[in-house]
Amino acid sequence: MMKNRDNRLTLYLLIPVLLVLIAYVLYPSLRTFLESLQKEGGFTLGNYQDFFSQESKTNLQALWNSVYISVLSVLVSAAIGIPLAFIFNRYDFPGRGFFATAAIMPIVLPSLVGVMAFMFLYGESGLVPNAIKDLLGLKEVPFKIGGVSGILIVHAYTMYVYFYMTVSSAILKIDPSLEESAYNLGASRFQVFRKVTFPLLTPAIVAASLLVFMISMASFSAPFLLAGGFRVLSLQIYFSKINGDMEVAATQSVILSIVSIAFLLFMRWYQNRKDYRMATKGIGAHRSEVNNPVLKWTMVLTGVIGVIILLLPHFTILLLSLVPDGTWTWQTYPSVFNFENYRLLLEDPNIFKPLKNSLILSFIATAGNLVFGVLASYVLVKRKFVGKSFVDILVMIPWALPATVIGMNLIFAFNEPNIFSFGNILVGTFWILPLAYFIRHIPLVVRSTNAVLEQLDDSIEEASRSLGAKWFYTFRKVILPIIMPGVLSGTLLAFVESVGEFPTSVLLYTISNRPISIEIMNQLRMFNMGQAAAYGMIQITLIAIVLVISNKFFGVKAEQSLS
Amino acid sequence: MASIKIENVQKAFGKVVAVDHLNLEIKDGEFFTFLGPSGCGKTTTLRMIAGFYYPTKGVVRFGDKDMTRVPPEKRNTGMVFQNYALFPHMTVFENIAFGLKVRKIASNELKARVQEVLRKVRLEKYADRQVSQLSGGQQQRVALARALVIEPEILLLDEPLSNLDAKLRDEMRSEILRLQKEYKITTIYVTHDQAEALSMSDRIAVFNFGVCHQVGTPSEIYNEPANxxxxxxxxxxxxxxxxxxxxxxxxxxxxxxxxxxxxxxxxxxxxxxxxxxxxxxxxxxxxxxxxxxxxxxxxxxxxxxxxxxxxxxxxxxxxxxxxxxxxxxxxxxxxxxxxxxxxxxxxxxxxxxxxxxxxxxxxx
Structure with a gap:
């Protein structure tokens, strides 16, 4: 219907995008599905029958546990995140800006490192319970985390940020005149909140709830280290794979995928409904200053305590990284601190190797993400074609699928030669991990690029064309330079996430090519907390650097593209 | 310079017909205005002349050349967009030089031509500014300069004044007319503002619902409306x-x-x-x-x-x-x-x- 020449160009751009998505997203998922239908050499639904009617009910219990943990995670995260969003965006008190920034600090903690920090802080031999025991002279530690409570606390810590960020941005978008006009019409404070403010925030709260639910369904690191006997589905997949029950692992993956993709589709539907677009004319949101001194200083004090709790994990990792291995064994508290672990990291090639591996693997994956992300995003945002929402969903699937499932999908797809691997077996080789990292971060890079491309008015491209520039010249000289900051910040984030990636790594790594997260796990098993923490600090530093670079140089709030 | 002929043009988007049975002849050097309310088909017609849309039926000619399916980059038209569409990552100079660079003009000639047009739009001092540092009126001048410097056969202006405040609008109106007379360039001007249309145009085409209702001089349109x-x-x-x-x-x-x-x-x-x-x-x-x-x-x-x-x-x-x-x-x-x-x-x-x-x- 449009111009033929442009249709052809759209097709040329679309073909590689579609090929990559089919080969590395769709095909592996289908392979897993086929595998789940295999039993004793024939095609049956037997595996699914077993899943639901198994006598021990292990699988059903695991599915139920996953849902149970996820619902609780949503409730607890909402209970922390929503009030914080209100307090920091509606009230002004000393230190507010600092507290508001500190509130997103959990993002700077890679999941595995975060769980590790919580174990050392609040676990059986954790610093906090023991400190309380000694201070109060108790015989036993007053509390310790583990099992459900452990997973839940870690989830609350990492996931309340999603509520905090989405609700904050929704609050900032509310036109203050809406509330003012409600007051003007005679509504009380409570009525305004219930009838105006809260309904306007509902879309954000629902979106955050869905997001947190999906993320905790997929959560792997926390159950992996804390669950004890408590089984969740993402972990069951891992155990089935380790035990060699590949058909069972496939079945579990399919069931977890169905839950996740159903949520993805529901979320898309919900967000595409007509939502309240608010005019942003006139004054922005205003914060009311807290004048009551008691209230003000209570808020400040609460803020300080909150920040301490938020940053305690980071400090714990820092502290542990300074404790040389073998100096903290039977003592309650570590006593020797130095830079031994960092020295070893730089000097001992065996200790440096996992870091180097991770950097190389992530670099390859991220380079792929950059090229693919820009291409896919351009086609999706700026070109018209039939079947766009199908491509859009394909792009989002790796985001919805739990990492464990992506790992399993790759195992089923590439433990045999096929055309998508150019006739090679990829499982057990170097290339499987970069591929996994690449797939995991397709949505992140595409979405952050979409955000900048949507800002770019079509007339910019048209102006260039009408001045005589061909499409490729326009793309190189006009479009790319304009969107680069946004693209780079998304890509850098994908890079640091890849460096810390644990769930797919643990399923796919090879002994000769261990990434940093696997080495952290090994060091923990050998009780070399110091070395594990030093690896963790490297990751924390990398993420922090990326967030600062994005904020300062690209003017992009990179943390936003995580949600 | 070129005349433009639009012969029996129809443009449909799916089932919606945006422009129908359109026949227009725009003379060489004429200041011609498409006037009508929003959604009347005036911008669609302009975009068919620029090459961003191809007509569903009919022919577009520049002079005697059939341009119906020529891509926009080969039409040699200069277009000024409603939002100016200045390249935000380039300076004023680079924006204006863009079309010349694409045409591989040697660098000293390029510089001379950019300077010349900057002088004509009275922005000599702003060559090295980032476009975001300019006021609305100045951005408008840069957009005009960028379109004029490539010596286009036709100048296309898509509601260029609608983002300016009233006083600037009057000023830019005379500015555009002055430049048009100076370059003697065939110009198509799209607007929904009748005062702009009446005061600036040699001739006006009045559109509504995809149909051109009348073509005539401002006084004909005003004194002898067709319906x-x-x-x-x-x-x-x-x-x-x-x-x-x-x-x-x-x-x-x-x-x-x-x-x-x-x-x-x-x-x-x-x-x-x-x-x-x-x-x-x-x-x-x-x-x-x-x-x-x-x-x-x-x-x-x-x-x-x-x-x-x-x-x-x-x-x-x-x-x-x-x-x-x-x-x-x-x-x-x-x-x-x-x-x-x-x-x-x-x-x-x-x-x-x-x-x-x-x-x-x-x-x-």
Whole structure:
């Protein structure tokens, strides 16, 4: 219907995008599905029958546990995140800006490192319970985390940020005149909140709830280290794979995928409904200053305590990284601190190797993400074609699928030669991990690029064309330079996430090519907390650097593209 | 420089027909305006000339060359967009030089040409500025300079003044006209603002719902609108649905409600081609006279002043005549000092009344 020449160009751009998505997203998922239908050499639904009617009910219990943990995670995260969003965006008190920034600090903690920090802080031999025991002279530690409570606390810590960020941005978008006009019409404070403010925030709260639910369904690191006997589905997949029950692992993956993709589709539907677009004319949101001194200083004090709790994990990792291995064994508290672990990291090639591996693997994956992300995003945002929402969903699937499932999908797809691997077996080789990292971060890079491309008015491209520039010249000289900051910040984030990636790594790594997260796990098993923490600090530093670079140089709030 | 011919062009988006049966001929060097409300097809037509859309049917020619399916980068048109579409990552100089770089112009000639055009738009001092540091009017000049520097055959302006405030708009209006005369360039100007269209154009095409209703000079469009849409879209007008009672010699008698009107029977006042369709009596508010007392001429009626609004140059008087409300514009110096409730006589001079066709329901 449009111009033929442009249709052809759209097709040329679309073909590689579609090929990559089919080969590395769709095909592996289908392979897993086929595998789940295999039993004793024939095609049956037997595996699914077993899943639901198994006598021990292990699988059903695991599915139920996953849902149970996820619902609780949503409730607890909402209970922390929503009030914080209100307090920091509606009230002004000393230190507010600092507290508001500190509130997103959990993002700077890679999941595995975060769980590790919580174990050392609040676990059986954790610093906090023991400190309380000694201070109060108790015989036993007053509390310790583990099992459900452990997973839940870690989830609350990492996931309340999603509520905090989405609700904050929704609050900032509310036109203050809406509330003012409600007051003007005679509504009380409570009525305004219930009838105006809260309904306007509902879309954000629902979106955050869905997001947190999906993320905790997929959560792997926390159950992996804390669950004890408590089984969740993402972990069951891992155990089935380790035990060699590949058909069972496939079945579990399919069931977890169905839950996740159903949520993805529901979320898309919900967000595409007509939502309240608010005019942003006139004054922005205003914060009311807290004048009551008691209230003000209570808020400040609460803020300080909150920040301490938020940053305690980071400090714990820092502290542990300074404790040389073998100096903290039977003592309650570590006593020797130095830079031994960092020295070893730089000097001992065996200790440096996992870091180097991770950097190389992530670099390859991220380079792929950059090229693919820009291409896919351009086609999706700026070109018209039939079947766009199908491509859009394909792009989002790796985001919805739990990492464990992506790992399993790759195992089923590439433990045999096929055309998508150019006739090679990829499982057990170097290339499987970069591929996994690449797939995991397709949505992140595409979405952050979409955000900048949507800002770019079509007339910019048209102006260039009408001045005589061909499409490729326009793309190189006009479009790319304009969107680069946004693209780079998304890509850098994908890079640091890849460096810390644990769930797919643990399923796919090879002994000769261990990434940093696997080495952290090994060091923990050998009780070399110091070395594990030093690896963790490297990751924390990398993420922090990326967030600062994005904020300062690209003017992009990179943390936003995580949600 | 080139003339433009649009022959039998239709543009459909799926089932929606945005432009239909369009035939236009724009002369070499002419300042030609597409005027109409939003969604009328004027921008679609402009984009077909620029090459961003290809027509579903019909032919677009520049001079004698068939340009219907030539891609935009090979048309050599200069376009100024509503939002200016300046490249945000380039300086003023780089923005203007872009089209020349694409054309691989040698660097000293390029510099000279950019300097020259910067001088013409009076922005010599701003060459090294980032475009985001410019005011709206300055950005507008950069957009114009960028379009002009490539020496296009045709200059296309898509509502270029709609983002400027009123004062700047007047200034840029003269600026655009000055540049157009200086470059003697065929120009198509798209706007929904009738004042811009009337004051700037050599000729105007009036669009509505994808159909071009009339092409003519500003005074033709204003004084001899082809139908009730054109008449009411441009300027203020009184439109009364009428029935023709009698056509006799050089007089036509029509009636609207209880009143009977006499109209000259000549092509200006009554085009007999339309006499079978629905008709409306049209008269501009400034053509109606207010009399202090009854006069013994046709089309003089007694009425009551309902409302008086003061606009400065003119005074708008609303007069109720046998149930019909007529708008009358008086020049300010005619200090009639009318008050609501006053009894007056109004005269609709028979040579000023025109009988024009009424477009059926959804087409108007």
């Amino acid at each position: 009730d849409f054109v008449a009411s879209f441009i300027g203020e007008i009184n439109l009364l649905p009428v029935i023709v009672d009698q056509v006799e010699g050089n007089r036509v008698t029509v009636s609207a409600g209880e009143n009977q009107y006499v109209v000259h029977n000549n092509p200006f006042n009554f085009n007999r081609e339309h006499q079978d369709g629905e008709l409306a009596l049209s008269i501009r508010p400034e053509s109606i006279r207010i009399l202090a007392e009854k006069a013994d001429r046709p089309n003089v009626f007694q009425g009551k002043v309902e409302d008086v609004q003061f606009f400065g140059t003119i005074i708008l008087v609303r007069v109720r005549v046998n149930g019909l409300l007529l708008d009358v514009n008086l020049l300010n110096h005619v200090s009639a000092n009318l008050k609501p409730g006053a009894d007056v006589w109004v005269e609709l001079p028979e040579d000023q009344i025109r009988l024009i066709p009424v477009l059926s329901g959804d087409a108007s």
